[in-house]
Amino acid sequence: VYYLLPLYRGRLFALACIPFVLLLARGADALIARVRVIAIPLALIVGAASAYALNDYFFRYSRYNASVDDYIPAIQAIETRAQAGDVILLNAYWQQGYFISHYRGAPLEFRDLSQQLHLDEAVARGRNIWAIVQNLGEHPAEIFLARNAFPIDEQDYGAMRVLSYRAGAAGRVETLSTPIRFDNGLALGGYRLNDAPIEAGTGAATIELEWQATRVIAADFTISVRLTDARGENILAQVDRQLQNESLPTSRWAINQPVRERQGLSVAEAVAPGEYALQIVLYNFQDRRVANILAPEELRGQSLELGRVAIIPRVKTK
Numbered sequence: 001v002y003y004l005l006p007l008y009r010g011r012l013f014a015l016a017c018i019p020f021v022l023l024l025a026r027g028a029d030a031l032i033a034r035v036r037v038i039a040i041p042l043a044l045i046v047g048a049a050s051a052y053a054l055n056d057y058f059f060r061y062s063r064y065n066a067s068v069d070d071y072i073p074a075i076q077a078i079e080t081r082a083q084a085g086d087v088i089l090l091n092a093y094w095q096q097g098y099f100i101s102h103y104r105g106a107p108l109e110f111r112d113l114s115q116q117l118h119l120d121e122a123v124a125r126g127r128n129i130w131a132i133v134q135n136l137g138e139h140p141a142e143i144f145l146a147r148n149a150f151p152i153d154e155q156d157y158g159a160m161r162v163l164s165y166r167a168g169a170a171g172r173v174e175t176l177s178t179p180i181r182f183d184n185g186l187a188l189g190g191y192r193l194n195d196a197p198i199e200a201g202t203g204a205a206t207i208e209l210e211w212q213a214t215r216v217i218a219a220d221f222t223i224s225v226r227l228t229d230a231r232g233e234n235i236l237a238q239v240d241r242q243l244q245n246e247s248l249p250t251s252r253w254a255i256n257q258p259v260r261e262r263q264g265l266s267v268a269e270a271v272a273p274g275e276y277a278l279q280i281v282l283y284n285f286q287d288r289r290v291a292n293i294l295a296p297e298e299l300r301g302q303s304l305e306l307g308r309v310a311i312i313p314r315v316k317t318k
Contacts, residue, residue: 070158126168150264201269
């Protein structure tokens with residue numbers, strides 16, 4: 001029956017297979033007891049069928065399986081960066097057991113991506129947050145996470161999307177006597193930066209920006225967050241995202257309405273320890289035109305240095 005109408009979930013067939021094999025063995029035993037001459041042909045048939053099936057499994061297996069082909073690489077990607085106490089948000093209940101079976105990294109906490117209480121717990125303290133979303137273009141929780149944590153990265157593994165965030169506050173407040181005005185109509189009223197060293201390989205630079213539209217903005221603008229050397233010449237890490245993580249593009253901003261923006265930038269393990277500059281650049285999402293800084297006069301240009309961050313080596317755990 002399974003060959004004619006395959007079960008939707010392979011693991012259900014695995015459970016049904018156990019009594020099936022026992023019944024098959026009992027039937028073969030009863031048949032041989034009645035007709036002993038059939039024992040050798042029956043053993044050859046069973047052996048040949050098993051050898052053929054095992055050959056298919058080990059040498060000619062090509063059936064796409066999202067759980068194996070996509071989920072295991074997603075787990076391994078998290079494993080390389082995770083720290084003790086990080087939280088995993090899953091959009092399917094079965095993923096936790098599967099994750100535990102293949103994960104060999106630092107101890108993690110597991111939560112449900114669809115439960116608001118679990119989302120609140122995830123962002124309540126400073127740590128890395130990982131969300132695994134299967135077969136969904138966008139999960140409703142992504143908007144909440146983008147506004148209450150710092151978006152760091154997103155990677156696709158076939159049917160799986162792995163999103164990473166950093167929870168906590170960017171503690172170093174940078175006050176501005178006057179807003180920084182761009183020629184696209186945006187004004188930056190203030191911002192916050194990391195106030196603790198960033199561990200290369202597992203940490204991330206986090207910034208919180210306070211924007212305001214001084215006029216109607218027709219285009220949607222992208223922010224490029226960059227980690228550069230002290231002179232601002234060589235880019236060591238970079239991430240480009242639409243402002244408000246696409247949930248509220250700049251073309252929909254109301255005039256003079258404050259908009260708080262959170263951005264995160266992961267730091268690769270290859271980045272050497274030291275002090276680096278954190279820059280932002282704004283550009284039009286459609287034509288890639290860069291927005292220039294108009295005021296204050298001394299900051300005029302296309303890039304704005306927000307401050308310096310310290311990078312420290314990754315602490316290896318056994």
